Amino acid sequence: MRASTTTKRQCLRQIVTGLLLCAATLSSWAAVQRLQILNAAGQPLSNAAVAVFVKGVSATTTGKTVDMGQRNKKFVPPLIVIQTGTAVNFPNFDTVRHHVYSFSPIKPFEIKLYSGRPAAPVVFDKPGTATLGCNIHDSMVGYIHVVDTPYFGITNEQGLLELDLPSGDHRVRIWHPSMTETNPGQEFRATVGNGPVTLQLRN
Numbered sequence: 027m028r029a030s031t032t033t034k035r036q037c038l039r040q041i042v043t044g045l046l047l048c049a050a051t052l053s054s055w056a057a058v059q060r061l062q063i064l065n066a067a068g069q070p071l072s073n074a075a076v077a078v079f080v081k082g083v084s085a086t087t088t089g090k091t092v093d094m095g096q097r098n099k100k101f102v103p104p105l106i107v108i109q110t111g112t113a114v115n116f117p118n119f120d121t122v123r124h125h126v127y128s129f130s131p132i133k134p135f136e137i138k139l140y141s142g143r144p145a146a147p148v149v150f151d152k153p154g155t156a157t158l159g160c161n162i163h164d165s166m167v168g169y170i171h172v173v174d175t176p177y178f179g180i181t182n183e184q185g186l187l188e189l190d191l192p193s194g195d196h197r198v199r200i201w202h203p204s205m206t207e208t209n210p211g212q213e214f215r216a217t218v219g220n221g222p223v224t225l226q227l228r229n
């Protein structure tokens with residue numbers, strides 16, 4: 027009886043030690059990495075969609091929901107990057123009604139003239155880019171860039187982006203609204219983990 031309790035305790039201790047080791051390994055496995063994206067002229071490129079593909083990390087779809095609103099007759103933010111399977115809500119914060127649509131092959135849809143929050147979000151289940159417009163206000167344009175990876179973001183005014191990434195050689199894809207929606211973006215190989223990574227777009 028006593029021997030069995032001791033064995034159980036030892037066993038438990040081993041499990042706890044194992045979990046702690048596992049947690050320590052995981053925390054060193056992923057770390058905040060800084061990326062800077064430059065345009066072909068070597069200038070920092072803001073508002074660029076960056077997706078990092080890590081070998082062995084599956085692109086399982088997510089069940090997340092995010093917002094892309096309309097304010098002062100503009101889509102806010104004008105570009106969002108989402109993982110495949112994400113649902114997007116299009117809340118209208120203006121007093122005028124909007125009529126949001128997309129003719130893009132990855133997700134054609136329309137939400138007819140509405141105020142406030144539409145009844146249901148739109149699920150983006152294919153990778154690529156959808157261009158959004160409003161039937162009433164021709165100047166309104168927005169982009170939804172859908173990626174098959176959980177690692178993604180948008181560069182700031184300095185062309186910078188920080189992502190929690192494992193070290194290693196990864197495939198990086200960059201898309202920018204100055205490219206067409208059918209352009210999948212430019213691909214790079216980047217070694218992550220040895221300091222900031224700078225990637226410059228080719229012409």
Ligand SMILES: [Cu+2]
Pocket residue numbers: 099123124125160161162163166
């Ligand atoms: Cu509108």
